[in-house]
Amino acid sequence: MRGTVQLRDERVCQQEARAHLPCRHHFVAGLENKPWVFEHEGADVRRCTDALCRAAGFAPKVTFESGDVYLHTKLVSQGLAAAVVPGLSVRPRPDVAYSSLGVVRTIEVSTRAGSETSPVILAVTSALHAASQQ
Template identity: 35%
Template sequence: MHVEDLRWFAVLGETEHLTAAAAALGTSQPNLSRSLRRVEEAFGVPLFEREHRGLRLNPYGRIVLEAARAGTAAVDSAQLRIGALLDPESGIVRLAFLHSVATSLLPDLLKAYRAVGPSAEFALRQGASTGIVEDLESGDADIGLTAPRPDPERFGWHPLEQQRLALHVPPGHPLATRRRVELAAAADEPFVGLQPGFGFRRISDELCRAAGFVPRLAFEATDLNTIDSLVGAGLGVAVLPSSAIRGSDSGAVAVPLAGVQSRREIGMTWRLRAQLTPAAERFRAFVRSRPVIST
């Protein structure tokens, strides 16, 4: 029994007339009879009462008719959804991204892509770097915008932005007047940072360890703008990629960090062993054609 058999059965069940159903389906009565036989053999019971005026659904047939309507509707819906995914112009791109690019890199990319792919749709998922990797592995996302770079054995990578890191300090802080600052100068300061599990939390912790100290956390937030605001309010200091903080009026002062390691790389990633949909592939190709931004 095939899906088409259920589709034909639904028409026959609604008309309860072999000749009329065959005409509606554009097939012969023998073909329709053979299709009905396959459905009845699959369920193991007769589905119609044969009367001299035609056919009448029996209780088993009414159950199968309900299932046939639901089943064929589900198949039709799946075909439409697959067709949408296969359309590179108007298909859906499932994109996971870091909280820290939500007000900067992400809207810039989407706006630029709209100019060349105005019909494309995006299913967006926001989260930490570990969550983005999980979304890619599960298939809930096609492409991720994240940092740091995930396992190169399993994930492709294309750099998008090199962000200069700075030490954000409250207004009036002794370090606020420096042109550049070594991170070790803030070793005794309370820090405001991201919660564990965020990719940038790992980066900032590694920078502090390289400077010879473990930061004393006054608060752990879930996004960079909140950290910047709390620094501006005097709660502590923070290491931040200043280009990720747009339009901030917190009052926090960004002092560039000295040292060759004081940059954060944001990139586009995808699972190597997964086949991208045409829409996602088109978006990936567009992003890869853009120059790497250095801030």
């Protein structure tokens, strides 16, 4: 017979999704003819990016697809694409312009009840808190 595991959810932080744009751009509108790099079909950030572009009045030209957010930022820094990347995913780069999109996601950590004082769990949640403050 299996027992029921009690979980404890903790909201760690909220983070903003930001547009990663070639340096000369500072907003999503105006990028209707620019190639875009998107996550693969089904990813939440892909649906969000598509909705943001459509709200700006255009259907994005998805030229590249990858789940690798470092590749997204590299393509942007080379002027090959625009992207939307969640805030904690990559560190800011001087060759990429960032634009606030007003889209926030909540990051939560679920742990087994009673394990929240584990050194490993404390280290992970502390690191997430610290990263979200940068």
